[in-house]
Amino acid sequence: MDSMRSWLAASIAVHALILALIIFGLPYFHTKPKDMAPMISVELVTVGKETTTKQVSDANKVKEHPQEEQPAPPTPPPPQAEQPPKQEPQPTPPQPKLEPQPAPKLPDVASEVPDLTTPDLTVKPSFKDMPKLAAVDTAVPALAVPTKPDFKKVPPKPQVDQFQAVLKNLTKDPPKPLTDAPPVPKAKTPPTERTGAQAPIAANLTASEMDAVRQQLNGCMNWPAADKDLRDLQFDVDLTINPDRTVASARIVDQGKMSDPVFAAAARAALRAVRMAQCTPLDLPPDKYQSWQEMTVTFSPPRG
Amino acid sequence: MIQQIWSGRLSGIVALCFAFFAAGTAQARVHIDVTGNINPLPIAVTELQAQAGADPSVGASISDVITSDLRNSGAFRPLDPASFIQAAQAAADQPRFADWKVLNAQALVTGVVAAEPDGRLRADFRLWDVTDQAQLAGVSYRFPPQAQSYRQIAHMIADVIYKTLTGEDGYFNTQVVYVAESGPLDRRVKRLAIMDQDGANNRILGDQPSSLILTPRFSPNSPEITYMAFMGAKPRVFVRNIETGRQEPLGDFPGMSFAPRFAPDGNHVIFSQAIGADTNIYVMDTRTRAIQQLTNSGGISTAPSYSPDGSKIAFESDRGGQPQIYVMDAGGGGAHRVSFGQGSYDDPVWSPRGDWIAFTKRQGGQFYIGVMRPDGSGERTIASGAHVEGPTWAPNGSVLMYFKQQWIGQTQSRTRIYSIRITGQNEHEIPTPTDASDPAWSPSLTQ
Numbered sequence: 001m002d003s004m005r006s007w008l009a010a011s012i013a014v015h016a017l018i019l020a021l022i023i024f025g026l027p028y029f030h031t032k033p034k035d036m037a038p039m040i041s042v043e044l045v046t047v048g049k050e051t052t053t054k055q056v057s058d059a060n061k062v063k064e065h066p067q068e069e070q071p072a073p074p075t076p077p078p079p080q081a082e083q084p085p086k087q088e089p090q091p092t093p094p095q096p097k098l099e100p101q102p103a104p105k106l107p108d109v110a111s112e113v114p115d116l117t118t119p120d121l122t123v124k125p126s127f128k129d130m131p132k133l134a135a136v137d138t139a140v141p142a143l144a145v146p147t148k149p150d151f152k153k154v155p156p157k158p159q160v161d162q163f164q165a166v167l168k169n170l171t172k173d174p175p176k177p178l179t180d181a182p183p184v185p186k187a188k189t190p191p192t193e194r195t196g197a198q199a200p201i202a203a204n205l206t207a208s209e210m211d212a213v214r215q216q217l218n219g220c221m222n223w224p225a226a227d228k229d230l231r232d233l234q235f236d237v238d239l240t241i242n243p244d245r246t247v248a249s250a251r252i253v254d255q256g257k258m259s260d261p262v263f264a265a266a267a268r269a270a271l272r273a274v275r276m277a278q279c280t281p282l283d284l285p286p287d288k289y290q291s292w293q294e295m296t297v298t299f300s301p302p303r304g
Numbered sequence: 305m306i307q308q309i310w311s312g313r314l315s316g317i318v319a320l321c322f323a324f325f326a327a328g329t330a331q332a333r334v335h336i337d338v339t340g341n342i343n344p345l346p347i348a349v350t351e352l353q354a355q356a357g358a359d360p361s362v363g364a365s366i367s368d369v370i371t372s373d374l375r376n377s378g379a380f381r382p383l384d385p386a387s388f389i390q391a392a393q394a395a396a397d398q399p400r401f402a403d404w405k406v407l408n409a410q411a412l413v414t415g416v417v418a419a420e421p422d423g424r425l426r427a428d429f430r431l432w433d434v435t436d437q438a439q440l441a442g443v444s445y446r447f448p449p450q451a452q453s454y455r456q457i458a459h460m461i462a463d464v465i466y467k468t469l470t471g472e473d474g475y476f477n478t479q480v481v482y483v484a485e486s487g488p489l490d491r492r493v494k495r496l497a498i499m500d501q502d503g504a505n506n507r508i509l510g511d512q513p514s515s516l517i518l519t520p521r522f523s524p525n526s527p528e529i530t531y532m533a534f535m536g537a538k539p540r541v542f543v544r545n546i547e548t549g550r551q552e553p554l555g556d557f558p559g560m561s562f563a564p565r566f567a568p569d570g571n572h573v574i575f576s577q578a579i580g581a582d583t584n585i586y587v588m589d590t591r592t593r594a595i596q597q598l599t600n601s602g603g604i605s606t607a608p609s610y611s612p613d614g615s616k617i618a619f620e621s622d623r624g625g626q627p628q629i630y631v632m633d634a635g636g637g638g639a640h641r642v643s644f645g646q647g648s649y650d651d652p653v654w655s656p657r658g659d660w661i662a663f664t665k666r667q668g669g670q671f672y673i674g675v676m677r678p679d680g681s682g683e684r685t686i687a688s689g690a691h692v693e694g695p696t697w698a699p700n701g702s703v704l705m706y707f708k709q710q711w712i713g714q715t716q717s718r719t720r721i722y723s724i725r726i727t728g729q730n731e732h733e734i735p736t737p738t739d740a741s742d743p744a745w746s747p748s749l750t751q
Contacts (some may be wrong), residue, residue: 205334214336221340222410224470225379262471272435273340277405295334302339 112230205291209284213292214285220273223301224265233266234300239274243289245281247274270299342666344381347374347471348409348434350392351385355418362454363417366427369458370413373476376723377703378730383409403691404434411440411469413461420612425449429461431468441468454574455504458595460750475698476501479746480705481520481529481546482721484508485739489717494741496531498518498546501698501723501745503735511549513542519694522746523566529565529744530554530573541575543590554588555595563607568614574598576606585619585636598636609654609661610634612679618652618661618678629663631678642680646680647672651694652701654678657701660726663734664693664706696745702726707733707741 072131223233250271257263273279274297284292315482349371352363369669374380389403396414404412415429424446427491431441441464445455456477463474484497493515514533521530532539541564544551552606553566559579566573567587574587583604588595598617599605604627607620618631624641627648632639643649647667654661658678665685666673671692674685691709704726719739724731734740 097468136307208334210334214338217336217338218340221338222345223340223342225342225344260471261467265469265471268436268440268469269340272410272433273338275435292334295336298335298337300337300339302342 111252123273134281151207170176205285205288212283216279217273220276220279221299222269222273224262224269233263235263235267235270237267237270237274237297237299239295241282241284241291241293242294243286245284245286247280247282252276266299266301309432313643334513344379345411346381346383346407346409347411347413347465347469348383348388348404349374349385350388350415352415352417352427352429353393355416357419358417359449362425362449363415363427365451365454366415366417366458366461367413368713369455369502370462371457373462374465376502376730377476379466379470379723383407385548399434401432401437404432410466411678412663413465415461419447423449425453427457429464431465439503444674452505455500456749459500463748463750467584472702473700473748474750475700475703475745475748477750478699478748480696480721480734481509481706481744481746482736482740483517483520483742484736485719485741489715492516496529496544496735497740499734499736501693501734502625507545509546509549511551513551519563519742520744521565522744523570523667524568524747525570528566528570530566530575532562532564541573543573554590555593565609567610568612574608574610574617576608585617591671596636598632601639603676605630606692607651609652611654612656612658616654616678618654620650620652624694629661629676629680642678643676643683644680647685653695653697655697655701659701662695662697662704663724664695673704673724675703675704684728687722687724687731694742696743699748705743705745707743 235257238251238253239247240249241250252258252267252271258267274282282292307749322467328657334649346376349367351367354360354363360469362681371382375382387407388689389406390400392414393678394400395404395412397414399412399414401412408584408645410433410436411431412432414432415427418426418428425448427445427447429443429445430439432438433440443464445460447456447457459477462476465476466472466476479498479502481496481498483494485492487493491665492657494517495512495515496509496517498509512533514535516534518532518534518539523529526545528543528545530541530543533542534540540549540557541554541559541561543554552571554561557577559577561575561577564573564575572587572589574585576583577586582602583606584597584599584601585605585608586595586597597693598608599619599621601621601623603621603623605619605621605623606686609618610616611618615634616631618629620626620627621630621639622644623630627650628641629643629649629652630639630641642661643663645665645667647665650664652661652663655675660675662675665674670688671690672685673692673695674683676683686704687706689708690711692706693709695704695706702725703723705721707719707721709717717739719741719742721734721736721740722731723734734743
């Protein structure tokens with residue numbers, strides 16, 4: 001019985017094939033097909049639903065008008081729905097640190113000049129002692145380097161403790177709890193909302209998501225204007241990123257080259273770039289924390 | 305049978321899908337390539353604050369010179385002090401980095417100037433990384449209370465900033481010797497003058513042997529220059545100490561001697577001598593006065609310039625028909641042509657870093673200043689004009705000066721010295737009180 005069914009299925013398939021050959025294979029008598037357009041090679045790239053390349057696509061805004069009429073693209077709504085609730089917690093309490101205030105608030109900041117116990121000063125423990133100055137005597141040798149009474153208006157130790165949590169996030173070696181105890185409920189919940197077929201794709205960054213963060217970092221990286229040949233200066237920076245998309249730690253992979261002052265200056269520029277206000281937080285999809293919590297950025301100078 | 309085959313295939317497909325799924329969920333490290341930009345670095349230079357009875361104008365003067373140096377380098381974009389939020393005094397006590405971040409400053413300069421008990425002044429300066437909120441450099445200088453000292457201290461501070469943030473040595477604490485020109489073009493007076501690299505402290509050197517002096521060149525390691533002076537109709541090579549003013553001819557040669565330049569050791573001077581129809585290159589040990597001829601190819605070989613390691617010499621020769629650049633061993637021999645572009649090439653000058661040779665090029669009635677690799681590759685022109693000539697390197701090998709003559713009608717011209725990065729960017733005139741030509745950049749004066 002079973003074998004009869006399979007023979008029947010095979011027979012149907014063969015007949016369908018013959019029918020298809022008749023329909024598509026016979027010559028087309030009425031009109032000659034026009035010249036074939038040259039083939040365009042297309043590379044398929046996975047593009048996520050929540051694309052984050054709004055800024056990148058701004059350059060093509062002329063094309064956006066017809067797109068507005070098309071209800072077809074299913075992508076726009078989800079990110080707008082997701083982002084507002086996530087941006088709200090940022091200005092609130094979590095980190096009293098590097099957030100630059102918008103321009104209108106500047107007068108307020110200036111009025112706080114005498115207040116030396118601002119978060120900025122307590123973030124860095126190195127401010128307990130102003131670094132020593134190298135002494136250069138243009139005429140008489142060996143005068144003592146001045147002591148630093150003026151510079152000792154430093155935050156007392158208790159304040160450092162007060163910001164211990166902040167310091168932990170900024171230390172170059174990320175504290176283990178960050179990686180061991182995954183504070184990533186967001187990353188785990190979204191996949192359950194998706195179909196089984198979408199889940200593995202969503203766990204990785206899509207091309208457009210990677211392009212978004214690349215564009216963001218491109219805008220922050222400013223190479224030193226050294227006229228030495230920059231071609232040899234390509235280097236990697238390993239990043240560990242907090243769930244809030246701020247950089248927890250950044251490390252130059254090739255430490256051996258730091259003795260070269262031009263390399264060191266370029267490396268410092270890269271470390272500045274990943275912590276710059278324009279790159280904080282990084283333009284990464286918040287629900288894919290496990291994909292980007294560890295990242296390697298290769299910096300290579302522009303050509304020409 | 306078919307069923308078996310199908311079930312086998314099915315399990316294979318399932319296994320493949322599973323493998324795909326597993327690979328997809330494995331967390332590979334994200335890798336991103338970033339190119340970035342090369343733009344002038346935004347920097348905030350605050351006024352050095354007066355303390356302990358110091359004149360407040362001193363700190364202001366120092367800050368002005370630092371700002372000017374950094375801006376003129378083309379590598380920095382000093383921010384307008386009117387935009388500063390935190391007061392300079394407060395910043396000198398303790399920078400509040402949020403205030404500087406708002407301005408997009410990436411680096412911050414703070415400091416104080418104080419009077420010392422011995423009558424001198426002390427300038428403490430600190431360079432801060434605004435993003436990292438850390439001190440990058442801090443130096444304390446003591447100096448006599450004279451205007452010239454303020455400028456020099458400012459140049460030294462600018463050198464530290466430049467070195468720290470670009471990785472390359474600064475070139476601000478340097479001087480330039482040049483030829484100050486005056487009088488009508490057919491009876492030109494050309495005298496030696498010296499100035500700071502920014503045009504300040506300009507003065508004519510006293511007691512010069514002639515009123516027609518050309519091609520001054522600095523010693524790489526002593527306060528000496530060598531130059532050519534016309535003694536009547538005969539050019540001769542001189543060496544002069546710019547601190548003491550003592551000068552003497554290099555030697556008494558049978559022919560015309562010209563185009564002198566020091567060797568990297570400072571103890572040898574290489575020059576050209578014309579005897580009969582030929583011009584060849586010679587080197588003299590200034591201690592023993594021993595002389596050695598390095599070329600003997602016929603025609604003209606001139607404008608020699610050592611590589612910084614002293615092993616090679618670039619020079620100009622017309623042995624192939626028209627003037628081209630050649631490179632030979634320091635002892636003579638092994639000469640080979642390295643310039644092969646259109647036009648003729650003059651005045652090769654080897655970079656202090658050894659990576660480029662600068663030159664003057666003439667093609668189609670136009671002059672060019674250019675650079676090429678020592679093997680002749682990578683040639684590019686960086687400046688041009690009806691008459692541009694005489695490139696000289698900053699000691700860090702990233703900036704050139706040259707002179708440009710611009711005609712005003714048929715009988716008058718304006719000749720000035722210009723500075724330009726070897727990228728061709730940031731070309732600007734160096735202010736001089738008179739026409740100026742043949743610049744020669746000193747080594748760094750910072751010990």
